[in-house]
Amino acid sequence: MAEQETENVTGIETLHENHYLTCSSGLAPARMVSTQRVVKTKENYYYLVKDDTATSNLGDFCCRWTVVLAAAIAAAGIVTGGAALVALAAVAVAASMAMCGGLAAPFRKWTNYRSNRSFGRIDAYSLTAHSQMTCPIGGVITYAPGITGFWSAAAYTARNTTWAVFEGFMWGKLAGAGGNFVKAFGGTASASVKTALVNFLTLQAGARVIGVADQVGFEGMLRNGKSLAESGDEAIAGLTILEQPFVNFYKKVNSGYYTGHYAENTADENGHGAGSLLTDLYYMGLAVTAHGAMAASAKTNPNIASGIVKQGIQKFNVLTKGRLFERTSLESLGMTSIYDSPALRALWDQARENLLRNENQHLKNYLEGKRGKIDPNNRRSASYERKAFDAMRTELNRLANQRGQQLPGGPIHHNNWSIEKYSDNAIDSKNLYPSESTSQHMDAHRATTSGHITRDPISPQHEKPLYQYNPKPIDDNDND
Numbered sequence: 001m002a003e004q005e006t007e008n009v010t011g012i013e014t015l016h017e018n019h020y021l022t023c024s025s026g027l028a029p030a031r032m033v034s035t036q037r038v039v040k041t042k043e044n045y046y047y048l049v050k051d052d053t054a055t056s057n058l059g060d061f062c063c064r065w066t067v068v069l070a071a072a073i074a075a076a077g078i079v080t081g082g083a084a085l086v087a088l089a090a091v092a093v094a095a096s097m098a099m100c101g102g103l104a105a106p107f108r109k110w111t112n113y114r115s116n117r118s119f120g121r122i123d124a125y126s127l128t129a130h131s132q133m134t135c136p137i138g139g140v141i142t143y144a145p146g147i148t149g150f151w152s153a154a155a156y157t158a159r160n161t162t163w164a165v166f167e168g169f170m171w172g173k174l175a176g177a178g179g180n181f182v183k184a185f186g187g188t189a190s191a192s193v194k195t196a197l198v199n200f201l202t203l204q205a206g207a208r209v210i211g212v213a214d215q216v217g218f219e220g221m222l223r224n225g226k227s228l229a230e231s232g233d234e235a236i237a238g239l240t241i242l243e244q245p246f247v248n249f250y251k252k253v254n255s256g257y258y259t260g261h262y263a264e265n266t267a268d269e270n271g272h273g274a275g276s277l278l279t280d281l282y283y284m285g286l287a288v289t290a291h292g293a294m295a296a297s298a299k300t301n302p303n304i305a306s307g308i309v310k311q312g313i314q315k316f317n318v319l320t321k322g323r324l325f326e327r328t329s330l331e332s333l334g335m336t337s338i339y340d341s342p343a344l345r346a347l348w349d350q351a352r353e354n355l356l357r358n359e360n361q362h363l364k365n366y367l368e369g370k371r372g373k374i375d376p377n378n379r380r381s382a383s384y385e386r387k388a389f390d391a392m393r394t395e396l397n398r399l400a401n402q403r404g405q406q407l408p409g410g411p412i413h414h415n416n417w418s419i420e421k422y423s424d425n426a427i428d429s430k431n432l433y434p435s436e437s438t439s440q441h442m443d444a445h446r447a448t449t450s451g452h453i454t455r456d457p458i459s460p461q462h463e464k465p466l467y468q469y470n471p472k473p474i475d476d477n478d479n480d
Contacts, residue, residue: 013145014114015127016045017056020147022223025139025279026061027164028157029147036120049124053108053133059093060105061141062157064164066095071168076176107136138279146225159218170289185293186300188339189428189466193369199298202305204242207290211241242290245283252280302424307465328447328462330415330433335444337415339429343405348429351395362387363427371423385419385426392427410435413444415464418457430466 015021018041020029033056034046041047055061070092110133113125133141147153177184191199215238220231237244252258258273298304330337338344355363366388375381393412400407413433416422425431435441445453448462 013129015048018045023061023139027160028062029153030055030057038120048127050110050113067164068168071165072172075169075172138275181296196299203294212238310465335433362391408434410437
């Protein structure tokens with residue numbers, strides 16, 4: 001058998017069995033099995049040729065689409081219960097392995113191989129770092145120079161699996177909500193136009209920061225073996241993560257990729273343009289869905305950026321001082337929010353639905369972003385916020401009486417008050433705490449006020465962060 005040094009052909013590394021490759025539609029890196037058993041490296045790794053389409057991994061590249069589907073089914077609530085979810089995950093993994101290695105491998109096709117160099121037999125053309133293999137379901141398989149062993153492969157697999165589960169979760173949430181973005185991804189507040197815009201920009205910025213970190217860390221440095229300074233292309237891809245599907249689609253249309261050609265070498269037919277088109281349409285749809293989710297969240301949450309900062313300060317104080325700068329939580333006073341009371345929350349949500357269905361003008365005005373006094377020239381004029389809250393409270397009482405459900409006997413207290421200052425939280429169930437009596441209501445004011453018991457707003461140190469991205473803000477009583 002011929003032995004050769006690991007070679008470079010015109011500066012391009014020649015691939016052999018110990019090189020890892022990744023699939024754009026797969027979860028795990030894998031090494032290929034060479035079908036020629038004549039020419040190998042000094043380390044006894046056989047060189048790869050264009051007929052090599054199977055891997056040495058048990059699950060091949062592990063197709064991601066079954067995992068996305070399983071996560072969507074779980075998020076939509078179609079399958080529930082611990083045992084059923086474990087079974088669903090097992091089926092998804094098994095299907096992923098079978099689909100990739102058993103069904104797709106025989107139909108894969110290499111492009112950009114070295115047609116002037118063969119190993120072991122005629123037409124067994126060698127593969128290089130620039131070669132690509134296309135898959136009938138739309139994946140593209142390429143060399144991953146940065147992945148060199150078990151741990152780097154495991155890290156890359158974990159990252160890909162996380163994204164697949166997240167995508168499935170998004171689709172499942174949307175499907176479970178009947179395609180209603182607000183129901184699937186919205187919060188419980190009603191943001192003003194200004195706050196909604198700030199929230200949307202915050203979410204956009206956050207997505208792109210995550211995109212840059214992901215692309216630079218996992219694609220540039222881990223997969224491609226680049227240094228941080230060399231990962232500029234990946235940084236740009238991360239910064240434009242929500243636009244990349246459309247950019248890729250445009251490039252492939254112009255290159256004729258979907259009709260079978262390959263952009264860098266049009267002499268090669270990739271043979272799987274239809275699968276690639278479906279995959280790219282999926283990612284464009286995912287990008288549109290992400291924008292819709294951000295818009296829904298932006299207009300139904302209070303200031304997210306402010307909440308993140310306040311939550312960060314709270315956590316810092318917990319870690320450094322063991323206290324939340326003396327914050328008094330209403331839970332420590334024996335009160336529970338409507339949001340954290342399942343029965344009350346169901347009534348509150350139903351009250352909102354009823355008012356919207358009956359086109360209640362006060363709620364409609366509030367949800368359209370009207371804020372402040374209804375009559376600015378009248379010092380005693382009620383505010384849009386107050387009128388919307390009063391309408392909700394009245395409908396809540398009506399529903400409770402209709403269903404024979406006992407409500408707490410005192411007023412509903414706004415944790416963050418006054419209602420006009422925290423206008424986006426006027427009907428936010430996380431901000432609303434029914435009291436058992438007027439006395440308990442006044443105790444809440446007295447414990448959290450910045451001055452006068454009712455005229456002055458809540459002290460900033462007692463303010464509750466109400467954004468939705470941590471399930472429950474940390475409270476003093478959580479750390480006693």
